[in-house]
Amino acid sequence: MKKIICTLCLCLFLTQPAFADSKQDKINEIFKLTGVSEMLETAYDQAFVQLQCQLVLTPQQEEDLKKELQQLLDIQPLIDQSSQFWIQNFTEQELDEVIAFYKTPLGQKTIKLMPKYMESFMKSFQSWFNQSNSKLTKFAQKLSEEYAIRPQAQTRACMQKYEKKNN
Secondary structure, three states: OHHHHHHHHHHHHHHHHHHHHHHHHHHHHHHHHHOHHHHHHHHHHHHHHHHHHHOOOOHHHHHHHHHHHHHHOOOHHHHHHHHHHHHHHOOHHHHHHHHHHHOOHHHHHHHHHHHHHHHHHHHHHHHHHHHHHHHHHHHHHHHHHHOOOOOHHHHHHHHHHHHHHHO
């Protein structure tokens, strides 16, 4: 019985990295399909071109600068951090379904229009927030006249407790 359990544990241990690699490969494909990979490369290229235009460089200095810039603007931590969202919220099967959707004409249209949607949403949100913030400020002023106010430390502790509960 111990041998069976040990064998199963060993199999699980040995297959875990393969599963993780498989999942990361799928996340990388999502990054490619959604343009995230291209966006990161473009940001790097723009930084390099800007420096290249500002500085008088020999071809060797350009190569050295390019290597230095790649180290300075290491995008791997950003990719790793962004990958965590997908790892924590999607199963491998769901990632397959996301990839399949993004490969469809509707998925491609969604990817293309998402930045415009987000821009539109943020403008609407900002407008709503400004209007709501003004109302909320007046409401808070009214409440402060009617009710006792907690000390800031108690308010902060209460908010932290709420945030922990909701995360």
